[in-house]
Amino acid sequence: MQKLARFSRLFPLLLPVFSLAGCNMVVMSPSGDIANQQRDLILVSTVLMLLIIIPVLFLTLFFAWRYRHSNTKATYAPDWHHSTRLEIVIWSAPLAIVMALGAVTWISTHKLDPYRPLDRLDAARAIPAETKPLTVEVVALDWKWLFFYPDLGIATVNELAAPVDVPINFKITSSSMMNSFYIPALAGQIYAMPGMQTKLHAVINKEGTFDGFSANYSGDGFSHMRFKFHGLTQQGFDEWVGRVKTQGTALNRDAYLKLEKPSEKEPVRYYASAEKGLYEAILNLCATPGKMCMSEMMHIDMMGGGGKESAENRQKLEYDNRRTGNNEAAPGATFPATGTSAHSADEPAGTEKSGAAPAEGDMKGMNMHDGHSMPGMDHGNGDPAPAQLNN
Incomplete structure (x- = not known):
């Protein structure tokens, strides 16, 4: 009974240890x-x-113990207010820690940049010169993962493999x-966003089966x-690819649109072939037939906005009508053709009316959407978005 009573007193102290028994320490013991x-x-x-933390807790x-009320041997100095040596310790130690943390953070932020090849x-081996990286295109669907292997022409759902x-x-x-997108044994999490493309470079160094999941509630x-x-x-890996090609079906646009619909607990699926350009269509939000791709919208914006060609045709017709004396105005035309002056036939050359459209050369250098883009992300064409689109 005495042992039982002693254990009952120690049991609350052991609860934190017992609570860690079900933890998966893969983050602290990874394989990549x-x-x-x-x-x-x-x-x-x-x-x-x-x-810093341990000395502060100890002190x-x-x-509290050294200057307790019952300790009459402790020095009592109610008028004490300053110590230069103590101030040096108090400020120099945290400053040194902050500088060290800043240096470590700066170096690791660039070294572990997910966009960096x-x-x-x-730590002991460089990448051999003849090594060809494996490209995997990842699409987060509701609520499953779709993986394209563009170099191999295959695709899978909820299963990923790499040599x-x-x-x-x-x-x-x-x-x-x-x-x-998060595989703790491989690398840190990377966000997947519609209409954007993020990147991750990683390598697995040990054989095994590892868990991957979405780390963002969706x-x-x-x-x-x-x-x-x-x-x-x-x-x-070659055998796995062969199994996918043998057991899989074809992933075309229609099959993808069915797969895209929200579903839970989706089983593993293999696709022996994937329609070319399907990932780019998903990235550009135009997998649905007849929908304009985001890259096309961006191109139209870069060229001056939708309907520019039609507006130029109307402006040219209006200008030709003025020269020939035809009073019929082209529908919606308010300015002469791009690059021409807004004077009538009887006005001297070089006289322009206010409000004339700028010449085509004057349009160069204008920024798309004020030249802003989200850093660290790719847009519809899969390439890094420039800060400005000039010329």
Whole structure:
């Protein structure tokens, strides 16, 4: 009974330990080089911060005990107010920690930029010159994941595979709402957004089956938006590709539109072939037949707006009518043709009316949408969006 009573007193202290029994420590024990570097960054940052936290906690307890009311030996100095040495310690130690954290953050932010191509397989091996990266195009659907392998001509749903020690170039987008593509054993999470393309470069260094999921809440089926990522040998990956091509069906535009509809707990699916350009259509929000692609809209905006060609034709007709004495105005025409002067036939050359349309050369240099774009993201054409579109 005494042992039982002693254990009952210790049990509340053991509860935090028991609560960790079901935790998956994959973030602190990953299988990919990028995730390993991110793990190291977490450890370094934590240690640097503990250099301040631990002494503060210790000194708090020490001062409470040392200067307790019952300790008559403690020095009592009610008029004390300043110590230069103590001030130096109080300010220099945190300043040094902040500088160290800033340096670590600056270096790691650039080194672990998800858009930056890999320069090594792991800490001990560089990427061989003959290595060809594996390209995977990722689409977040409601509520499932669609993966394209453009170099292999296949696609899968809720299953991803890659050979060990081969760089993977992910291109990531979404069909309708924001999600987050996350394989903890491989690399950190990257957001998937409709009409945008984000990127991730990573490599898996160990064989195994790892969990992948959406780390951003996106509706009713979010909790089941999971998939398996298989790290395979090159021979195992070739066999997996062969299985997909043997067991899979064709993924065309019609099949995709059916797949795109919201569904939960979607099983793994294989597609032996994928329609060329389907990923680009999803990225440009024009997978539905007859819908204008976002890249086309951007091109029209860059050229001066929709209907520019028709407006120029009306302006030219209006100008020709003036020269020939025809009083019939072209519908909607208010200015002469681009690049011409707004004077009538009997006006001397060089006289222009106010409000004339600028010449075509004057349109050069104008910015699209005030020249703003979201940094770190790709737009409809899959290339990084420039800050300004000149000339």
